[in-house]
Amino acid sequence: MKIKVALMGLVASLSFSSVAVAEDAEAMMQAAGKDIFTKCSACHSLDTSKNAFGPSLIGVVGREAASLPRFAYSDALRNSGITWTEENLRQWIAGNDQFVPGTRMRHVEITDKAEQDYLIAYLKTL
Numbered sequence: 001m002k003i004k005v006a007l008m009g010l011v012a013s014l015s016f017s018s019v020a021v022a023e024d025a026e027a028m029m030q031a032a033g034k035d036i037f038t039k040c041s042a043c044h045s046l047d048t049s050k051n052a053f054g055p056s057l058i059g060v061v062g063r064e065a066a067s068l069p070r071f072a073y074s075d076a077l078r079n080s081g082i083t084w085t086e087e088n089l090r091q092w093i094a095g096n097d098q099f100v101p102g103t104r105m106r107h108v109e110i111t112d113k114a115e116q117d118y119l120i121a122y123l124k125t126l
């Protein structure tokens with residue numbers, strides 16, 4: 001639904017300027033990503049003061065894996081040596097338990113490249 005509204009905005013702005021289009025495209029991706037994030041928010045709270053079932057994802061892009069002090073990460077993630085670059089996040093959401101075997105996070109599988117782009121665009125806003 002939100003995606004549809006954002007897309008309509010994008011189409012509408014095409015007639016104006018390319019700058020507006022670029023900004024709208026980014027906003028559209030973030031809005032679409034926010035919708036996809038409903039698959040994650042049951043476990044990942046956006047409240048920085050608490051870790052839910054999963055660790056907080058505020059500021060996760062660029063962060064070292066398993067680096068929040070008060071969260072009980074799996075040894076697998078702790079020892080992974082990963083930094084959450086866009087590419088690593090892409091692999092994680094495409095199949096986290098293949099990317100980091102032994103992780104405690106339940107299997108997620110978002111293989112659609114566009115959906116991955118949207119979700120990562122949204123994560124960057126956190």
Ligand code: HEC
Pocket residue numbers: 037039040041042043044053054055056057060064065066067068072073074075076077078084092093102103104105106108110119
């Ligand atoms: C069923 C609960 C659950 C769901 C749903 C879930 N996660 Fe997780 N997530 C976890 C847990 C638990 C961990 C810690 C994993 C570990 O220690 O091995 C984690 C870890 C992560 C990390 C690593 C964070 C860090 O500090 O290193 C990222 C990134 C992440 N999840 C993203 C996502 C995204 C994006 C989604 C939605 C597509 C999602 N998760 C859905 C429970 C969940």
